[in-house]
Amino acid sequence: MTTCDLCGRQEQDGAATLTWTTSVENGRRRVFCDTCSREHLRAMEGKLDSEYW
Numbered sequence: 585m586t587t588c589d590l591c592g593r594q595e596q597d598g599a600a601t602l603t604w605t606t607s608v609e610n611g612r613r614r615v616f617c618d619t620c621s622r623e624h625l626r627a628m629e630g631k632l633d634s635e636y637w
Contacts (some may be wrong), residue, residue: 588617590624590634609633 586601587594595601595617605621605628607614614634621628627636 586615588620589614590616590620593617593619607634 585594585596586598586604588604595604601615603618603621605616605618607616607628610633616624616628616634624634627634
């Protein structure tokens with residue numbers, strides 16, 4: 585099961601998480617669902633840590 589680190593959405597189907605985004609912040613792997621990824625795309629491209637979103 586994969587959980588979005590921003591909104592808490594959970595997904596059991598591995599194929600459904602192919603559109604999710606992963607990042608590494610301070611050495612910790614973070615996973616974001618497709619909805620959160622779309623909403624915060626500019627911040628992700630700007631390499632801002634998720635605490636600033």
